[in-house]
Amino acid sequence: MENLQISVIGVPIDFGQMRRGVDMGPSAIRYAGAIERLEAIGHTVKDEGDIYVSNAAQLEVHPKLRNLGAVVEACTQLSNRVKETVEQKKFPLILGGDHSIAIGTLAGLAHHYKNLGVIWYDAHADMNTAETSPSGNIHGMPLAVAMGMGHEKLTNIGGSGAKIKPENLVIIGARSVDEGEKALIKEKGIKVYSMHEIDRLGMTAVMKDALEYLASRNVDGVHLSLDLDGLDPLHTPGVGTPVPGGITYRESHLAMEMLQESGVLTSAEFVEVNPVLDTKNSTANVAVELMGSLLGESLV
Numbered sequence: 001m002e003n004l005q006i007s008v009i010g011v012p013i014d015f016g017q018m019r020r021g022v023d024m025g026p027s028a029i030r031y032a033g034a035i036e037r038l039e040a041i042g043h044t045v046k047d048e049g050d051i052y053v054s055n056a057a058q059l060e061v062h063p064k065l066r067n068l069g070a071v072v073e074a075c076t077q078l079s080n081r082v083k084e085t086v087e088q089k090k091f092p093l094i095l096g097g098d099h100s101i102a103i104g105t106l107a108g109l110a111h112h113y114k115n116l117g118v119i120w121y122d123a124h125a126d127m128n129t130a131e132t133s134p135s136g137n138i139h140g141m142p143l144a145v146a147m148g149m150g151h152e153k154l155t156n157i158g159g160s161g162a163k164i165k166p167e168n169l170v171i172i173g174a175r176s177v178d179e180g181e182k183a184l185i186k187e188k189g190i191k192v193y194s195m196h197e198i199d200r201l202g203m204t205a206v207m208k209d210a211l212e213y214l215a216s217r218n219v220d221g222v223h224l225s226l227d228l229d230g231l232d233p234l235h236t237p238g239v240g241t242p243v244p245g246g247i248t249y250r251e252s253h254l255a256m257e258m259l260q261e262s263g264v265l266t267s268a269e270f271v272e273v274n275p276v277l278d279t280k281n282s283t284a285n286v287a288v289e290l291m292g293s294l295l296g297e298s299l300v
């Protein structure tokens with residue numbers, strides 16, 4: 001296994017949704033031992049600290065995009081930091097924060113990767129716009145924004161236009177998808193492995209197929225965006241929008257191990273860890289354990 005230079009960037013924001021506390025996610029993940037765990041594998045890990053997010057941020061209020069200004073400000077900073085990290089040939093590992101931060105991550109990656117593959121490990125499809133969103137929560141919108149859809153203050157972060165191609169996206173674990181999102185998935189022909197495919201084919205076949213699909217797209221990098229609510233809330237209770245019937249703990253380790261084995265991963269983010277809703281930091285612990293598998297820890 002290749003030893004990486006990993007830059008850990010925390011994004012302590014909870015403005016992309018309504019359950020306060022997910023801003024403490026980066027701390028919880030650090031306290032669960034993320035840095036030490038990755039160092040033990042043999043990587044060189046630099047904790048770059050957190051992006052500054054004012055916890056009083058009511059920068060711009062928008063009727064259908066909750067805390068728009070605060071999200072734009074944090075994602076703009078994150079986009080710059082991710083861009084710099086890639087330029088320095090380091091592996092960006094982003095700790096959330098709610099999933100709205102993926103807008104910044106993908107915008108930063110897009111400066112370098114012109115044909116990026118994205119694996120979206122999530123109970124949700126996160127491709128609403130202000131028009132389709134049932135909640136107005138921006139954490140349900142990052143994939144739409146990255147595909148170039150939505151409010152221009154969001155789509156212009158890190159430069160205008162689309163940051164990823166719909167045909168380079170793979171969603172794994174979906175089981176709570178809104179009507180507008182379903183229409184968009186159909187329209188764009190997006191590859192989704194819902195819980196149905198995971199149940200039916202098993203995680204081994206799903207990951208094999210997903211990785212072959214991305215390889216066939218000739219991607220120049222692969223970003224993993226892992227929302228802890230992709231797992232079943234039995235394993236990761238500390239999330240704001242839990243959906244029962246999710247991916248198991250073992251299946252998730254297998255998915256991470258297969259992704260590691262493929263050797264294609266170029267960046268990752270772990271989001272939606274909310275310590276206020278958690279029990280004894282168990283969700284942050286799972287995040288760190290999955291990071292271990294993702295970045296090359298071996299069982300024996």
Ligand SMILES: NC(=[NH2+])NCCC[C@H](N)C(=O)O
Pocket residue numbers: 098099100124125126128133134135136137139140141176178227229241272
């Ligand atoms: N990153 C997340 N947990 N997203 C949940 C989104 C839930 C719902 N689809 C919405 O738009 O509000």
Ligand SMILES: [Mn+2]
Pocket residue numbers: 122123124227229230241
């Ligand atoms: Mn989710």
Ligand SMILES: [Mn+2]
Pocket residue numbers: 099122124126139227
């Ligand atoms: Mn999500």
